[in-house]
Structure formats: C-alpha cells, structure tokens
Amino acid sequence: MSAEVSEGVDELGARLKAYEGRAAAVAGVGKDPVNAPMIRHWCEAMGDTSKAYRGPGAIAPPTMLQVWTMGGLSGHEGRTDAYDELLGLLDESGCTSVVATDCEQEYPRPLRPGDEVTFDAVIESVSDRKTTKLGTGYFVTTRMDVRVGGELAGTHRFRILKYAPARRKSQAERPRRPRPVVNRDTAGFWEGVAQHRLLIQRCTGCGTLRHPWLPGCNACGCLDWDTVEASGEGTVYSYVVMHHPPFPAFEPPYAVGLIELAEGVRMVSNVVGVPYDKVRIGLPVRVEFRGYEDEEGALVLPVFRVVEGEG
C-alpha cells in the first residue's frame, strides 16, 4: 500500500490540498476545566517546581495549553469530518504512522484553575509529498485558537507528519495482494476493468443484468449475453468491518462493502475516501479504478469512493 505514496503522479497530494483552509475543530470544549490536580501531575512529570504553578494565584504552565484541548481516551469532540477525512485518506494510502514535528504556541493570557477553555482549529496547510528518514508522507499543519469566555488565551500551531514507515524489510515481506480468479466466464469483466470500464453482463434472451459474471442467465437459462457499461454510480447496500482474523495482505480494520450499482446489480469491493468506521448503508459511491503494484506485478481493481460531500 505504501507504494502509493512513493511513486508516480501525486494524485493523493492534490486531494489532500483541497482540505487546506477547512475547519479541523469547531467549538471544541475542554474536557476538564483548567485545574490544580492536572497542573500538579504535569509539574511532577516535568520536574517543574516553579511556584507560579501552585498555591493561591497559581497559573497553569503555559506550555500545558494543548493539554486542555486533548481528547484523551474518550475521543476528540469538536473535531470536524473534514479533518477525519483528511487523516482517513492518509491512513488509506499507507500513511498510517504519525509523528508531531512542530509546535508553536503563543500565550496572550494565562490560564488559571477554573478557566473553561473552548477551541477552534483550521487545517492551515498540507505539504507536498515528502520523503524523510522515517518514511514518505505529508506534513499537516493545523492552527488552533484557545479561548476562555470568548477571550483568546492561546494560539497553537501544530504540525504532524503522517507517513508510510520506511521499512524495506517488512515491505519485501508484505504478502502480495490476492489476485482475482480470471477464467473464460469472467475474463470479459477483468478486461473491462483493465480499461477502466465496469462491465455488467446482460442476457440477450430476457435482458436481465447479472453480476458476478456467469455462463448463463439465472432468470431464463439463456446462454447468450452481451455487456452494458455501468455508470459507476452506486450506493453501499451493506458492509462489514474486518477486525479479525487479519488477512496477511491487508491491515485491519477495514470496511468491505456490498455496492449496489445504479443499474441494480451488486458487487463486493472496498469503500474508500472515508475511515472504515464512517461507512454506512445508503452512502452514495462512485467507482474508481485503483492501481496496485507488488512483486507479482501491477493490478487494477475497481473500488468505490464516497461521493464528495457525503459521509
């Protein structure tokens, strides 16, 4: 999968850029008010014995700014779908690892115990594809304003690198993606896919469409057929999320969708463009032909991307 971020035209990069300027968090609310116990735990960890952070009139260490906005184990409230999508796209392309690289904070007003913070963040920029020692990926920069009662208390610019780890060894060890079974009954379908056309079999006896491809018609038994090209539009008819057992070529969790094409037939495929846990029945999708490459050679598969503005 990481091959996708290390070769060829940077189609992904263009898609990621579209998220620049979009909100990453809207009207987030700190899970806890600024409070003395959390300040004390922080100071203990840091070995910070400053008097400024204890007793009456204490302030919170300014460098704790981000702490008051953290989701912890219970999730990030206020985070937007746009930001989840952006991270989802990166995960999907193999950029599953993340490391924080930069943090720039300004503190216009000290935070004190009792202050309740709110925050808004914007996706400031997404870099071009970069190859670093860690691997190849993209830098994502967000900028957050932290407020107390509407008053700006801090600004927080944060940059992360989402990357596909550079691990030559495990790359080579990664099992090959399974190949479709192509025989004389299904060859026509895969020839279509190779040309980025999604072909549906049609019985020339009764006109019934069918998928997957079969030698004869289930409706009338006729053995003659031709094809119609699908529009590529469809909806998620059903889906499952694979967690266990892991299949060597794929990294769980991932969603497997049963897609109902606009023409009425259904096919099993991947749903892409949203995180696995955002796939829903009825989600509008459109076919996309995705190239895969491994030791065994190149492979094109039809997958279904969630239609913009959905999910």
Place this chain on the structure above:
Amino acid sequence: MGSETRAHRPVAGAELPPLEIPITRTLIVAGAIASRDYQDVHHDAELARQKGSPDVFMNILTTNGLVGRYITDHFGPSAVLRKVAIRLGAPNYPGDTMVLTGRVEEVDGDTATVRVVGANAIGRHVTGTVTVSVPAPSAVSDGEAAS
C-alpha cells in the same frame, strides 16, 4: 528569598547553564499521560516497534513542557512565557540523556528571545525559540515573587 532564585536578568548573548534531563521510561510515560496523549508509541514499546520505532519515545507536549521549564527555572517564577516554538528532530528514547542549552538572542525591554537546543546521543531532539518576559525586580512585589 524569592529574589535569589530569579536573579537572572536576560542579557543578549548570555548562555543559560545547561540542564540535563535523563530520559527514563517513567518520564516518557508520565509526560505522555500528564499531557493526556495516549498514542501507543509513547507508552507501549511493543506497538512502537511494530511502527518502526526501536522503543517508546517522548511526545512533543513533554518536550514543550521541558523547554518551558528550562526557561522559567532559569529566569524564576515571575518570568512569563509569551511564546514557545519548537521543532523536533532526533527522538528521545529511554536510556538517553537530553541536554538543554540556551542562548539569549535578543532583549527588548523586559522581553527576551532565547534560542534553545536539546541534544541527545542521536542528535538534536529539539530546537526552538522561547519569548519570555522577565519583569524587573522593582515591578514585582516581594510577596508575589516569594510566595
């Protein structure tokens, strides 16, 4: 009493005494949890290795906190951090030691810009700039400074 611990007035060109931080597993985990950062690479060595890292490593919030502490330890509790901007390089892994050093680059009235570097055995863990205001002793009441 308080005035003794905040005796350092920023002077352009002055070097801050280095601060050695032993990078223990405890520091890494305590820092991550105190900052509510539950990313597995900061507390679970096995999962960190699966992600290509040799061990758990310090999170950026802890680094940020240590940089802030380095500055306020030096300038005293009346010093006010205005801005902390850091960039991470070589990770802080358990067993290493990070040595923080700083140099006052610029002073404008009460406000100084300090360039900070935190070096470990692999290289530069952090480079950054801190803007800090250090009120003149007369501007701070004794009670406030020493309480």
